[in-house]
Every structure is written in structure tokens, then in C-alpha cells.
Amino acid sequence: MSDISRVTQNSASMLMVSDMESDLSGLTLLQEQAASGKALNQPSDNPTGTSEVLSMNSQIGRYQQYATNAGDGLSRLQTASGALNSVTEALNQVQTDVLSGANASASDSSDRAALSADVLSIKQEILGYAGTTYNNKPVFSGTYGTSPYPQGSASGVSDPTSASYDPATAYAYAGSTTPLTRVVAPGQSVNVSVTGNDVFGSGASSVFALLDTISQDLANGNTSALSGSDLTQLQAAMNTVTQAAGNTGSLSAAITQDQTNANDTVSSLQTQVGNITDANEDQVATSLDLAEASYQAALETTAKIIQPSLAQFLS
Amino acid sequence: MSDFSALSVGLSGLEAQQAAENTVGQNVANADTPGYDEETVQLGAVPSTQTIGFYTHGNGPGDGVAVEGVERLTDSYLQSQSYSEQGNQGTLSAQQSGLQSLQQSFPEPSSNGISSQLTQYWQDWSTLANDPSDSSAQATVVQDGSTLASSLNQTSSALSTLSQQTVQNITGTLAQVNQEASQIASLNQSIAQGTASSSSVDELEDQRDQLVSQLSNQLGVTVVNNPDGTVNVNSGSESIVSGNSSQTLSLSSSGPPYSLQWSGDKSTYQPSGGELAGMLDVVNNYVPSYQQNLDQVAQSLMGSVNYLMSTGYDQAGNQGVPFFLGTGASNIEVNPALVANPADLGANASPLPAGSTATNEDGTVAAEVGELPNSQTATLAVPAGGWSQGGSASAWTGATTTTGVEADVAYNQLVTGIGQATASVNNQLSDQQTITTNVNSALQSATGVNTDQEMTNMVMYQNAYEASAKFISTVDATLQSLISMVNG
Numbered sequence: 155m156s157d158i159s160r161v162t163q164n165s166a167s168m169l170m171v172s173d174m175e176s177d178l179s180g181l182t183l184l185q186e187q188a189a190s191g192k193a194l195n196q197p198s199d200n201p202t203g204t205s206e207v208l209s210m211n212s213q214i215g216r217y218q219q220y221a222t223n224a225g226d227g228l229s230r231l232q233t234a235s236g237a238l239n240s241v242t243e244a245l246n247q248v249q250t251d252v253l254s255g256a257n258a259s260a261s262d263s264s265d266r267a268a269l270s271a272d273v274l275s276i277k278q279e280i281l282g283y284a285g286t287t288y289n290n291k292p293v294f295s296g297t298y299g300t301s302p303y304p305q306g307s308a309s310g311v312s313d314p315t316s317a318s319y320d321p322a323t324a325y326a327y328a329g330s331t332t333p334l335t336r337v338v339a340p341g342q343s344v345n346v347s348v349t350g351n352d353v354f355g356s357g358a359s360s361v362f363a364l365l366d367t368i369s370q371d372l373a374n375g376n377t378s379a380l381s382g383s384d385l386t387q388l389q390a391a392m393n394t395v396t397q398a399a400g401n402t403g404s405l406s407a408a409i410t411q412d413q414t415n416a417n418d419t420v421s422s423l424q425t426q427v428g429n430i431t432d433a434n435e436d437q438v439a440t441s442l443d444l445a446e447a448s449y450q451a452a453l454e455t456t457a458k459i460i461q462p463s464l465a466q467f468l469s
Numbered sequence: 470m471s472d473f474s475a476l477s478v479g480l481s482g483l484e485a486q487q488a489a490e491n492t493v494g495q496n497v498a499n500a501d502t503p504g505y506d507e508e509t510v511q512l513g514a515v516p517s518t519q520t521i522g523f524y525t526h527g528n529g530p531g532d533g534v535a536v537e538g539v540e541r542l543t544d545s546y547l548q549s550q551s552y553s554e555q556g557n558q559g560t561l562s563a564q565q566s567g568l569q570s571l572q573q574s575f576p577e578p579s580s581n582g583i584s585s586q587l588t589q590y591w592q593d594w595s596t597l598a599n600d601p602s603d604s605s606a607q608a609t610v611v612q613d614g615s616t617l618a619s620s621l622n623q624t625s626s627a628l629s630t631l632s633q634q635t636v637q638n639i640t641g642t643l644a645q646v647n648q649e650a651s652q653i654a655s656l657n658q659s660i661a662q663g664t665a666s667s668s669s670v671d672e673l674e675d676q677r678d679q680l681v682s683q684l685s686n687q688l689g690v691t692v693v694n695n696p697d698g699t700v701n702v703n704s705g706s707e708s709i710v711s712g713n714s715s716q717t718l719s720l721s722s723s724g725p726p727y728s729l730q731w732s733g734d735k736s737t738y739q740p741s742g743g744e745l746a747g748m749l750d751v752v753n754n755y756v757p758s759y760q761q762n763l764d765q766v767a768q769s770l771m772g773s774v775n776y777l778m779s780t781g782y783d784q785a786g787n788q789g790v791p792f793f794l795g796t797g798a799s800n801i802e803v804n805p806a807l808v809a810n811p812a813d814l815g816a817n818a819s820p821l822p823a824g825s826t827a828t829n830e831d832g833t834v835a836a837e838v839g840e841l842p843n844s845q846t847a848t849l850a851v852p853a854g855g856w857s858q859g860g861s862a863s864a865w866t867g868a869t870t871t872t873g874v875e876a877d878v879a880y881n882q883l884v885t886g887i888g889q890a891t892a893s894v895n896n897q898l899s900d901q902q903t904i905t906t907n908v909n910s911a912l913q914s915a916t917g918v919n920t921d922q923e924m925t926n927m928v929m930y931q932n933a934y935e936a937s938a939k940f941i942s943t944v945d946a947t948l949q950s951l952i953s954m955v956n957g
Contacts, residue, residue, distance in 0.1 A: 162914055165910040165913035172902070197887055208877075212584065216592070223595060298821065298828070299830045300827030300828070334831075335833065336599065341843065465924050
């Protein structure tokens with residue numbers, strides 16, 4: 155303005171009003187930030203920041219889901235692990251039965267019959283463990299939502315004393331050989347199940363058919379088989395179950411780590427989003443004080459500058 | 470010089486000062502009138518007349534004072550600069566208004582924008598992967614997919630509405646522009662007549678300049694001053710007002726792209742300044758380009774999810790059906806067959822063996838859908854005749870695949886683009902407002918009313934009036950003493 159010699163009241167007030175409007179709009183922006191607590195209220199406030207926030211919010215959603223997936227997988231593995239430990243204990247009992255059966259005298263038929271019955275009941279117990287479910291879905295059936303060893307009228311006869319005994323059908327594995335997987339990190343899916351086929355086998359070569367054989371050998375006093383092939387096969391089956399239990403344990407440990415990682419990523423992303431979107435309260439409060447003070451000063455000064463006119467001094 | 474002529478000199482002084490006072494009154498009264506330029510009275514001394522005759526008198530002091538005219542203050546340089554800045558500001562204001570409406574259609578970042586809905590949708594798929602036979606997980610995928618699709622529909626329709634409203638605004642502004650042009654032409658005629666008959670046309674010129682200023686804000690114009698006091702107003706290479714004639718502008722019927730048409734030679738016109746330029750920019754460039762980006766988001770969503778569906782199998786062991794149907798953001802919808810039966814989602818990588826009564830717990834394909842946002846690009850299925858062909862598995866026949874930008878990435882680019890454009894126009898407009906205010910203030914300084922100056926003039930003219938009156942009374946006293954001397 156200094157280079158313009160002539161000044162009129164209206165031109166002066168035009169500039170002052172314009173300056174006050176700009177003060178006021180700055181003040182309003184700060185008030186909005188203070189009220190909402192957000193520095194980023196619309197994309198134009200910070201286009202680059204908006205892009206980052208949208209992308210990070212999307213990542214937060216995904217990593218939260220990874221943590222959920224890992225949690226689901228972990229629960230399944232722990233359920234399977236619990237069942238496998240019970241199976242190991244049950245097989246230990248069978249081993250005890252086999253050893254006492256092999257050493258029992260041939261005349262002690264009632265003892266042998268009791269041992270035989272015990273093994274049969276343990277078989278039922280293990281069939282129960284094999285059908286363990288998590289969230290109403292069997293954990294040893296891979297990707298099929300069905301009991302791994304369905305027992306009942308449709309299946310073959312599982313009573314070894316029966317003439318129509320049919321272990322191939324009775325113990326046929328009905329699940330899938332593909333284990334369930336869960337995505338726990340970008341592009342990384344891990345197994346969250348062991349299949350019944352791998353743990354218990356299928357049909358005539360399954361652990362259930364072995365237990366039937368053992369119970370028959372016990373009933374018949376076939377000590378050579380008991381101390382020979384039965385014991386060897388039982389120990390092999392126990393090894394398989396123990397290995398599967400160990401396998402679920404190491405999978406659990408890995409997936410727990412994945413879950414922790416996903417949760418850490420979520421927290422870290424949330425902090426970064428906060429840094430971009432949240433207004434710095436201290437800074438906003440200070441700037442707001444300054445802006446209010448300067449707006450008031452502008453109002454007072456303008457009121458004083460605009461007032462005087464020669465008309466007031468003429469009588 | 471006779472004593473009696475001295476009286477008429479005094480009278481001319483009284484009359485001239487009175488006229489000057491009247492001008493002060495006019496200026497003060499119009500101090501706040503928009504477009505009013507300060508007027509000054511041009512006073513001139515009347516030279517003494519040489520009269521040869523019985524009462525011949527020689528070169529005297531003159532025959533008093535006369536009002537030679539009333540002139541208004543003008544500054545044609547600042548005036549034309551003001552027109553031009555008004556035009557720039559008009560363009561930027563219209564652009565800003567359009568972009569801010571656009572931006573409001575994309576409430577981001579927030580927990581209920583399309584971005585959050587996409588994230589939720591992908592999460593639903595991942596949740597379904599954890600329990601593919603669960604009917605509530607299946608229904609959630611379908612429901613959130615429908616929510617997402619209808620958000621895309623609504624946003625697309627908001628863009629169309631914005632375009633329609635802007636076209637209405639253009640039509641309304643054109644009516645004003647045509648009205649103003651015809652007013653300027655008729656004012657030009659009055660000014661030319663007034664100038665020819667030497668009567669005052671100052672107020673008419675003020676009115677006309679004010680109209681040109683409005684016109685420039687709406688259309689962006691340049692002005693050529695004619696010797697007869699009239700102005701020609703040009704926009705682009707066409708003359709909208711030439712002397713006392715004007716031509717009109719109308720909107721060419723269909724678009725986008727929309728353009729304006731002159732009534733004279735029927736040529737089309739894309740103005741480069743004024744609100745009309747900004748509004749045309751909104752309907753011709755901003756809205757179509759963001760609409761296209763939004764369609765890209767919808768098409769990426771359709772193509773990528775549908776492609777994975779083609780690789781999947783539902784609970785009954787059938788190949789998956791397309792999840793989304795439609796051609797773009799305006800009509801994307803979830804396949805009605807899936808809305809009716811969410812169990813038909815192709816969530817699993819392989820079907821169950823024939824005759825199996827088990828549920829399929831695989832969920833690998835659902836997991837792949839949930840993983841889509843991890844990549845910048847996605848494989849898109851492109852059906853032979855668009856996704857509106859039908860929602861059955863036969864839609865896969867003849868479909869090809871292509872690689873495209875992933876939906877979240879496309880949406881992110883869209884929102885960031887709008888944010889950048891809006892921020893840039895906001896900055897430009899803020900700068901332009903400062904420039905316009907400064908130019909207008911400078912123009913007002915140069916040509917407006919300074920009331921202090923008017924007050925000073927008022928006192929000055931008042932004193933001169935009193936002095937003239939005193940002079941008359943002195944001449945009167947002189948004559949009285951002369952007459953009483955003769956009588957005595």
C-alpha cells in the first residue's frame with residue numbers, strides 16, 4: 155500500500171477486512187483441529203498423508219485378521235495336541251496290557267479276557283479322541299468337515315470277534331489328506347492341523363485294526379505275536395502319535411510367534427496413523443492462543459483505525 | 470466594469486461553490502456505492518468580455534467563475550487489471566466449489582468410507598476361510614459385499630448429481646451473462662448519446678463498469694475503450710458486446726464435453742476465464758475423470774474377486790459363480806444368486822469327493838481373496854460380454870484374464886488425486902484472493918471516494934461561498950453608499 159499515494163476509506167477497509175478474514179479462517183482451522191483432535195479431516199488437508207493413512211488402515215485390518223487367523227490356528231493345534239497326549243497315555247496303557255498278556259500263564263484265561271476287553275475299550279476311547287472337534291469341526295479330518303473314522307450302521311463291522319469283521323471299511327479314513335492352513339502373514343500360510351491319516355492310519359493298517367488284533371491275540375493267548383509283531387507295531391504307532399504331538403507343539407510355537415508379530419505390526423501401524431491424523435494437542439492449543447490473540451488485536455486495531463473521520467471534527 | 474457586473478461575478482461564485490458543494494454531497498452519499506468513482510467539479514474562470522460600444526470597458530479581472538464539467542476519476546490500467554483478476558478468481562472459485570463437493574463424496578480417512586468397507590470386506594473373506602462351511606460367515610461376506618457395492622453406486626450417483634447441478638449452474642450463469650451483455654449494450658447506447666450531447670454520463674459509466682466487472686467474474690473478458698465513451702467487451706476472439714449490440718451464449722446441448730455456443734456465428738466456445746470456465750472444467754474434466762477412476766475401482770473389484778471365484782468350488786462341489794455383476798461403479802451389485810444362497814460362494818480350492826456328505830473346510834480360495842489387497846496388482850477376469858451377462862458359472866466361458874491395479878490401490882489413488890487437486894486449487898484461490906483484493910483496493914484507492922478529502926473540499930467550498938456572499942454584500946454596501954450620496 156505504501157506505493158499508492160491516494161488512499162480511500164473503502165480501500166483501507168477492504169484490505170483490513172481481507173486481513174481479518176484470513177486471520178479468522180486460520181483461527182477456524184485451528185478450532186476445528188482442537189475440537190476434532192484431528193489434523194487430517196479431509197483428503198485436501200494432507201493428500202500424501204491421506205494416501206499413507208488409507209494404505210496403513212488397510213494394512214491394520216489385514217494384520218488384525220492375521221492375528222485372528224493365527225489365534226484360530228493356535229486353538230485348533232492346542233485342541234489336537236491335547237487329544238494326542240490323551241492318545242499317547244491310552245497307548246501306554248495298551249502297552250502295559252500287551253506286556254502283562256505276553257507274560258501271563260496260558261491257563262489264566264479270565265485275566266487275558268479282561269486284558270482283551272480293556273484294549274477294546276481303549277480302542278473306542280482312541281476313536282473318540284480321533285473325532286475331537288474344535289468349533290464343532292473335527293480337527294483330524296484335514297479339509298473335510300466330517301468325522302475321520304465314522305462308526306455306525308453305514309460303516310463296516312468293527313467287532314473283531316464277528317465273522318464279518320471288516321477293518322478296511324470300518325477304519326477307512328474319511329477325512330482329506332490335505333491339512334488345514336491359515337494365512338498368518340502376507341503370502342505365508344501355515345498348517346494348523348495334522349490329518350488322522352498321518353496319525354492313526356487308515357483301514358486294515360490303522361492303529362484301530364492293530365488294537366483289534368492285539369485284543370484278539372490277548373483273548374487267544376497268542377503270546378508269541380503279543381511279544382513280537384504286536385509290540386513292535388504298537389511301539390511304532392506310539393512313536394507316530396508322539397511325533398505328531400511334537401509336530402503340533404512346534405507349529406503352535408511358530409504360530410504364537412506369528413500372532414505376536416501381527417499384533418506388534420498393528421500397534422506400530424496404529425501409532426504411525428495417529429502421528430499423521432491426530433493433531434498435536436500442545437501445538438494446536440498454543441497456536442490457537444496465538445491466533446485468538448492476534449485476531450483480537452486485529453479487531454481492536456481495525457476498530458480504532460476505521461473510526462476517525464474528518465467529519466467528526468467539523469462542527 | 471460596472472458595479473452591477475460585480476454583483477453577477479459574486480453570483481457566479483455563489484453558484485459555482487454551490488455546484489461544487491452538490492458534488493461533495495453526491496460523492497459522500499455514494500462513498501459506499503459499489504463501482505462509484507469519485508467525481509470532481511472542474512471550475513474555470515470566465516474571461517472578461519470586450520464590449521465595444523457606449524459603455525466600452527477594457528480588460529478587467531474577468532466575469533467570474535463557471536462550472537466547466539464534472540469528471541470522474543478513472544484508472545483504465547487498474548480497471549482492466551481488476552477485470553482480469555475477477556476472471557481468474559471466478560475460474561478458481563468455481564473449480565474449488567466443484568472439487569470440494571467432489572471431495573465430500575469421498576469422506577476419507579474415516580471408519581465408514583469405501584476404504585474401510587473394502588478392508589472389512591477382505592477381512593470377511595479371511596474369516597470365511599477359517600470356517601468355510603459356517604453360514605453366518607458366508608452371509609457376512611455377501612452382506613458386506615452388498616454394502617460395498619451400494620457405496621460405490623451411491624458415490625457414482627453423487628458424482629452424476631454434481632455434474633447435473635453444475636450444468637444447471639452453468640445455464641443459470643449464462644442467463645445472467647446474456648442479461649448483463651444486453652444491459653452493457655444499452656448503457657453503451659445511452660453513453661454515446663449523452664457524450665454526443667455533452668451531458669453527464671458519469672453515473673452510466675459507473676454502472677457499466679460495474680456490469681463489466683460482474684461479467685468478467687463470470688466469463689473472463691477484455692475491454693476496448695471507444696472514443697465515443699462506449700466500450701467493446703470481448704471474450705476469447707469473439708466480441709460479446711460491440712457498441713450498442715450484444716450477442717448471447719448458450720450451452721451446447723449434450724455432453725460431456727459441454728461447450729458454449731455464440732448466437733452470432735454459431736461457433737462453439739470454451740472460455741478460459743470466469744466462473745463458466747471453472748464450471749465447465751468441473752463437468753468436462755474433474756467429474757468424468759474421477760468417475761472413470763471410480764469405475765476402475767469397481768472393475769478391479771469385480772475382476773479380481775470373480776477371477777478367484779472361477780478357481781473355487783462351493784459347498785455342493787460346483788464351480789464358483791461370479792461374486793459381483795455389473796459394468797462399473799454405477800451398477801455394481803452382488804450376484805443375486807449368492808444373495809439368495811450364500812453357501813454357493815466358491816471358497817474352496819477343490820470339490821469334495823463325489824457322494825461325500827461332509828462339509829468342505831478347505832477355504833483356500835476365500836483366503837486368497839482376503840489376501841488380494843497385499844499386492845499392488847491383481848489378476849482380473851474379463852468376461853466376453855461384461856459381468857452383466859449373468860451370474861451363473863457359464864459366465865466363465867470365453868472369459869480371459871488380464872493384470873490390473875488392485876481395488877484398494879486404485880481407490881487410494883483416486884482419493885489422493887482429489888485431495889491433491891483440491892489442495893492445489895485451495896492454495897491458488899487463496900493467492901488469487903489476495904491479488905484480487907489488492908488490485909480492487911488499489912482501484913478503489915485511485916478512483917473511490919475519500920471522505921476526508923470531501924470534508925476538506927466541503928469546508929473549502931463553504932468558505933469560498935461565504936467569501937462570495939461577503940463580496941456581494943460589500944458591493945451592495947458600496948452601491949448603497951453611492952445611492953445615498955446621490956439622494957443626499
